[in-house]
Amino acid sequence: MxxxxxxxxxxxxxxxxxxxxxxxxxxxxxxxxxxxxxxxxxxxxxxxxxxxxxxxxxxxxxxxxxxxxxxxxxxxxxxxxxxxxxxxxxxxxxxxxxxxxxxxxxxxxxxxxxxxxxxxxxxxxxxxxxxxxxxxxxxxxxxxxxxxxxxxxxxxxxxxxxxxxxxxxxxxxxxxxxxxxxxxxxxxxxxxxxxxxxxxxxxxxxxxxxxxxxxxxxxxxxxxxxxxxxxxxxxxxxxxxxxxxxxxxxxxxxxxxxxxxxxxxxxxxxxxxxxxxVLGTESIFTPKGIFHIVFGRKKAFPRVLTRRCVGCGLCAESCPKHIIKIVNKKAVISKKNCISCFCCQEMCPAHAIEAK
Ligand code: SF4
Ligand code: SF4
Structure with missing residues (x-):
């Protein structure tokens, strides 16, 4: 035990x-x-x-x-x-x-x-x-x-x-x-x-x-x-x-x-x-978590809140797919190839990335 x-x-x-x-x-x-x-x-x-x-x-x-x-x-x-x-x-x-x-x-x-x-x-x-x-x-x-x-x-x-x-x-x-x-x-x-x-x-x-x-x-x-x-x-x-x-x-x-x-x-x-x-999918959790196992979290994607972004680049540094660029001191995410890992949100010091 x-x-x-x-x-x-x-x-x-x-x-x-x-x-x-x-x-x-x-x-x-x-x-x-x-x-x-x-x-x-x-x-x-x-x-x-x-x-x-x-x-x-x-x-x-x-x-x-x-x-x-x-x-x-x-x-x-x-x-x-x-x-x-x-x-x-x-x-x-x-x-x-x-x-x-x-x-x-x-x-x-x-x-x-x-x-x-x-x-x-x-x-x-x-x-x-x-x-x-x-x-x-x-x-x-x-x-x-x-x-x-x-x-x-x-x-x-x-x-x-x-x-x-x-x-x-x-x-x-x-x-x-x-x-x-x-x-x-x-x-x-x-x-x-x-x-x-x-x-x-x-x-x-x-x-x-x-x-x-x-x-x-x-x-x-x-x-x-x-x-x-x-x-x-x-x-x-x-x-x-x-x-x-x-x-x-x-x-x-x-x-x-x-x-x-x-x-x-x-x-x-x-x-x-x-x-x-996580919230968007909470209601369809099942005891065996079939939803997550079958679908992954493909419906949630990160979105940059431009007014909060300070252009530090930490999100781009941690993105495993290298799909974030800093343009005019703001992060820009290309949704194509995003695996919804949310490493970008995890590293953002300015709370400038939300999940949609
Ligand atoms: S969710 Fe993951 S793959 Fe998608 S932009 Fe953020 S760090 Fe990159
Ligand atoms: S980590 Fe946050 S504040 Fe820094 S560039 Fe990315 S979105 Fe902007």
């Missing part, structure tokens, strides 16, 4: 977070896995360089609490690594760390600037992930225009370096094929623990352009699938709406019963507002 540890944590107070991390890691017996020699990787969600209070990225106070817990056990070989959206260079990583408020971690761990990667079981994976003995997957709870929600499993897509991610979107253009690949990737990376920052979450046009929704929880599990299942319930959503969970269940990676440890989990009421790209 899979277990998920639940703690109510109303704010990002260091003291409350220390208590929550201690309770989670006690419940999951994490200490018995580790020695002072362990090389631990912390894998946050650093989608883009955004301030912590926007709820796009894992909050630095959560990461600091994990580091304090590890340091108290004599563990010093700690690395934080992620491949954010867009290019993957030492300069872009450093910029992202600063924007996400992670410079405070510099004294306590290594903020990765190694941009090499190697192949493992068919995936290109960033080196710090491959070199770690122990992976703590520190994800953020958000809605997502393609996968409906992102928490533990989707966070591991950041183990794939830079612009290899858009290549994968091209190879797996339907929701079913892409989510199957995310599950394959989770099985390759196999984090020992997944910890969810669900204190300030994101609803609406997540994972980059939604609104902050305060829930006041952290969750932890040995299983990213069980954690995602409980995170879905916390959002007030149904499990069958989430393609990753349907696939995990079909592949028997998600057992029928999950043991909840710790506090009571109170689902969001009203449920999280879904992204534009």
């Amino acid at each position: 899979q277990s998920v540890s639940v703690k109510q944590v109303p704010t990002y107070s260091p003291q409350l977070l220390d208590e929550a991390i201690a309770a989670h890691f006690d419940a999951l017996d994490v200490a018995s896995d580790l020695t002072p020699e362990s090389r631990v990787l912390i894998k946050p969600n650093l989608l883009a360089g955004r301030a912590p209070d926007l709820a796009v990225t894992t909050h630095p106070e959560v990461l600091l609490a994990v580091v304090r817990w590890l340091s108290a056990r004599g563990i010093t070989k700690i690395t934080l690594a992620d491949s954010p959206g867009g290019v993957y260079t030492p300069a872009s990583l450093r910029k992202t760390y600063t924007a996400c408020g992670l410079d405070v971690l510099d004294d306590f761990l290594t903020l990765n600037e190694d941009i090499t990667a190697s192949n493992k079981d068919g995936f290109s994976i960033i080196t710090p992930v491959l070199e770690a003995d122990y992976i703590i997957n520190c994800c953020k709870l958000k809605t997502h225009g393609l996968t409906v929600m992102t928490a533990g499993v989707k966070n591991l897509f950041g183990c794939v370096p830079g612009l290899k991610k858009p290549e994968i979107h091209c190879m797996k253009p339907t929701i079913g094929s892409f989510c199957n690949l995310l599950v394959d990737l989770a099985e390759v990376v196999r984090p020992q623990v997944t910890l969810l920052d669900a204190i300030d979450c994101m609803e609406g046009n997540g994972p980059g352009g939604g609104s902050v929704r305060h829930m006041g929880y952290t969750l932890a599990s040995r299983s990213p699938y069980a954690l995602d299942e409980q995170a879905t319930l916390l959002m007030g959503l149904q499990m069958q709406m989430i393609p990753i969970l349907r696939i995990a269940k079909e592949r028997k990676l998600l057992s029928g019963t999950t043991q909840l440890l710790g506090d009571t989990l109170r689902p969001a009421n009203p449920p999280f507002t879904l992204p534009d790209a």
Whole structure:
């Protein structure tokens, strides 16, 4: 049986977070896995360089609490690594760390600037992930225009370096094929623990352009699938709406019963507002998700809200099909060849891309 540890944590107070991390890691017996020699990787969600209070990225106070817990056990070989959206260079990583408020971690761990990667079981994976003995997957709870929600499993897509991610979107253009690949990737990376920052979450046009929704929880599990299942319930959503969970269940990676440890989990009421790209099809979701599996999301396309566009080009950089051009300082999308992955919307800092 899979277990998920639940703690109510109303704010990002260091003291409350220390208590929550201690309770989670006690419940999951994490200490018995580790020695002072362990090389631990912390894998946050650093989608883009955004301030912590926007709820796009894992909050630095959560990461600091994990580091304090590890340091108290004599563990010093700690690395934080992620491949954010867009290019993957030492300069872009450093910029992202600063924007996400992670410079405070510099004294306590290594903020990765190694941009090499190697192949493992068919995936290109960033080196710090491959070199770690122990992976703590520190994800953020958000809605997502393609996968409906992102928490533990989707966070591991950041183990794939830079612009290899858009290549994968091209190879797996339907929701079913892409989510199957995310599950394959989770099985390759196999984090020992997944910890969810669900204190300030994101609803609406997540994972980059939604609104902050305060829930006041952290969750932890040995299983990213069980954690995602409980995170879905916390959002007030149904499990069958989430393609990753349907696939995990079909592949028997998600057992029928999950043991909840710790506090009571109170689902969001009203449920999280879904992204534009999902809302249009919500009413025809079926328990088996036949609609998505058969049709993909071919009816939703991105549209640029020209008055908001600042011409930064981040959408063009992340588009796997290279169909976005900047013309007169505004993004222009050619709908032909669009695979509706919404990477462009995900990366837009100006909320200038909507789904139609
Ligand atoms: S235009 Fe946007 S949704 Fe279409 S392929 Fe490019 S990134 Fe994906
Ligand atoms: S649509 Fe958004 S990401 Fe693209 S250029 Fe305009 S502001 Fe930048």
